[in-house]
Amino acid sequence: MSHNIRNIAIIAHVDHGKTTLIDAILKQSGMFRSNEKVEERLLDSGDLEKERGITILAKPTSIQWKNIKINIIDTPGHADFGGEVERVLCMADGVILLTDASEGPMPQTKFVLGKALSQGLKPIVIINKIDKKDSRPNEVLNEVFDLFVALNANDDQLDFPILFASGKNGWCVQDLKEQKNNLYPLLDMILEKVPSPKVNDQKDFSLLATLLDSDPFLGRCLTGKVVSGFAKVNDVVKAIDLNGNLVETGRLTKLLSFEGNKRVAVKEANAGDIVCIAGLTKSSVSDTICNPSISNPVKSSPIDPPTMAVTITVNSSPLAGHEGKKVTSNIIRERLLSEAESNVAITFKENDKKDSFEIGGRGELQLGILIETMRREGFELSVSRPKVLYKTQDSKKHEPIEEIIIDVDEHYTSTVISSMNKRKAEMIDMKTTASSSKSRIIFLAPSRGLIGYQNQFLTETKGSGVINRIFHSYQPFKGEIARRRNGVLISTDTGTAVAYALFNLQERGNMYIEPQTKVYKGMIVGEHNKDNDLEINVLKGKQLTNIRASGSDKAITLVPPRKMTLEQMISYIKDDELLEVTPKSLRLRKMYLDPNDRKRMSKNKSN
Numbered sequence: 001m002s003h004n005i006r007n008i009a010i011i012a013h014v015d016h017g018k019t020t021l022i023d024a025i026l027k028q029s030g031m032f033r034s035n036e037k038v039e040e041r042l043l044d045s046g047d048l049e050k051e052r053g054i055t056i057l058a059k060p061t062s063i064q065w066k067n068i069k070i071n072i073i074d075t076p077g078h079a080d081f082g083g084e085v086e087r088v089l090c091m092a093d094g095v096i097l098l099t100d101a102s103e104g105p106m107p108q109t110k111f112v113l114g115k116a117l118s119q120g121l122k123p124i125v126i127i128n129k130i131d132k133k134d135s136r137p138n139e140v141l142n143e144v145f146d147l148f149v150a151l152n153a154n155d156d157q158l159d160f161p162i163l164f165a166s167g168k169n170g171w172c173v174q175d176l177k178e179q180k181n182n183l184y185p186l187l188d189m190i191l192e193k194v195p196s197p198k199v200n201d202q203k204d205f206s207l208l209a210t211l212l213d214s215d216p217f218l219g220r221c222l223t224g225k226v227v228s229g230f231a232k233v234n235d236v237v238k239a240i241d242l243n244g245n246l247v248e249t250g251r252l253t254k255l256l257s258f259e260g261n262k263r264v265a266v267k268e269a270n271a272g273d274i275v276c277i278a279g280l281t282k283s284s285v286s287d288t289i290c291n292p293s294i295s296n297p298v299k300s301s302p303i304d305p306p307t308m309a310v311t312i313t314v315n316s317s318p319l320a321g322h323e324g325k326k327v328t329s330n331i332i333r334e335r336l337l338s339e340a341e342s343n344v345a346i347t348f349k350e351n352d353k354k355d356s357f358e359i360g361g362r363g364e365l366q367l368g369i370l371i372e373t374m375r376r377e378g379f380e381l382s383v384s385r386p387k388v389l390y391k392t393q394d395s396k397k398h399e400p401i402e403e404i405i406i407d408v409d410e411h412y413t414s415t416v417i418s419s420m421n422k423r424k425a426e427m428i429d430m431k432t433t434a435s436s437s438k439s440r441i442i443f444l445a446p447s448r449g450l451i452g453y454q455n456q457f458l459t460e461t462k463g464s465g466v467i468n469r470i471f472h473s474y475q476p477f478k479g480e481i482a483r484r485r486n487g488v489l490i491s492t493d494t495g496t497a498v499a500y501a502l503f504n505l506q507e508r509g510n511m512y513i514e515p516q517t518k519v520y521k522g523m524i525v526g527e528h529n530k531d532n533d534l535e536i537n538v539l540k541g542k543q544l545t546n547i548r549a550s551g552s553d554k555a556i557t558l559v560p561p562r563k564m565t566l567e568q569m570i571s572y573i574k575d576d577e578l579l580e581v582t583p584k585s586l587r588l589r590k591m592y593l594d595p596n597d598r599k600r601m602s603k604n605k606s607n
Contacts, residue, residue, distance in 0.1 A: 423449030522593025
């Protein structure tokens with residue numbers, strides 16, 4: 001049966017067109033009726049994926065082409081979700097490497113390609129978005145080849161097949177002079193170039209669990225590739241971890257195969273196919289689900305460790321419990337444990353009292369997505385400033401270093417280089433394109449120096465710059481990095497903000513709140529113009545008298561408050577500040593709300 005199956009993953013940098021290409025493949029392969037309404041970016045099914053236009057979770061789908069089933073796995077393109085990519089590559093027997101015809105290979109391209117090559121996979125290279133005005137297909141192809149060489153690809157991998165495509169318009173060709181009709185050349189190339197799964201039909205059933213999700217009707221659902229044998233509904237199976245220890249025993253209550261964007265119930269799962277199973281209650285990612293006679297687990301590739309962490313605690317502000325219902329440390333702990341169990345790129349630690357939880361991840365976006373998901377589920381919590389996770393090697397402190405690729409207009413390069421130098425960054429390459437007056441600068445920089453830099457970078461480049469970053473390595477500690485953020489404006493009282501007070505305080509700095517906003521003592525309501533914190537009263541209204549004077553009764557004109565996203569707030573706060581997250585509100589606050597407590601803690605720290 002396995003020779004009638006092809007398993008392939010689509011990998012690329014964020015926004016290079018993976019999900020759009022899969023949309024076109026599904027439509028052209030006949031998976032939908034001619035009159036069926038199909039959404040754009042069909043596999044980006046989560047609310048956050050649709051809102052942000054990015055893929056967060058890897059998802060399998062399948063098509064039938066010339067009587068052969070092609071399982072296709074859509075993967076995230078953002079570096080923060082690299083753990084998803086690392087897991088799903090073990091299900092694939094080949095990969096499609098997508099590269100933007102204008103941008104060329106980017107940091108995540110390098111990361112995912114390196115993972116694919118190390119597993120011995122031979123990519124099909126597609127230069128996508130070929131219809132863009134600034135496309136440069138031949139130069140990009142040379143850059144891709146150089147990347148293969150830099151990643152130590154073997155001779156077989158270097159002989160990669162090439163297609164030029166426009167996923168949005170639904171065509172690909174081997175030569176740009178050919179007629180651009182459809183994606184059939186890609187589907188034919190998958191059948192020709194991607195090998196059928198290597199399986200052992202004679203052995204008993206075994207499956208490596210790679211993805212985990214829950215279904216309201218089926219319960220815990222595990223997705224993976226059947227490595228050997230076959231299984232039927234109601235078969236007795238056991239789950240063993242990577243060390244061969246028994247996790248649980250149970251029955252396969254449901255077997256589901258992927259067809260288009262749906263999961264379809266099947267009676268039997270055969271070697272080589274990618275299926276979803278239900279019926280187990282404890283098994284998780286990287287466990288082997290197998291026949292009771294099997295004792296050796298299927299090998300799973302190791303996942304890169306997290307480089308950043310935040311501390312999550314219960315919401316202790318005066319407004320706690322007004323919006324969310326999930327507010328206790330026990331409920332928060334259970335939710336974080338289940339996330340760490342299903343997401344291998346997330347780590348979980350807790351203190352002795354089990355009321356403070358350190359969550360490790362790949363970056364601010366990944367941690368921000370987790371927190372945003374929780375607030376939509378009705379949780380209230382407090383989040384600390386992110387901190388990088390250090391390692392000790394040869395009795396010396398090592399810190400995570402990231403590779404930064406910055407594309408910016410030429411006249412902003414000196415400003416960007418100056419900013420990066422202050423963050424202990426090392427410039428390793430710089431190229432300028434004469435035709436477009438754009439510069440590409442590549443740095444190696446400590447992760448801690450980049451926390452909160454995104455906002456400043458957009459200001460420095462007037463919103464025209466693009467910054468991409470990815471984990472590079474651990475290197476010896478680079479020394480202290482000076483922080484240059486202004487102080488904050490702190491509310492002195494609890495109540496409702498008044499327009500008159502905000503108007504008179506505008507010259508002190510930028511406000512984060514507007515009139516009628518509920519505030520409390522110790523809450524951060526704005527950014528001070530100077531580098532020290534300042535306590536202000538935003539509740540003070542105008543003293544009313546029965547005397548009116550046209551000269552003193554000026555119209556109140558307020559500058560619109562500065563609004564920040566959740567990720568921007570996480571990276572903005574200092575060590576003595578917290579982000580309060582509730583289902584409807586995001587508030588910045590001091591860790592110690594009472595000013596006397598803040599002074600006492602500041603003195604203790606200085607001593």
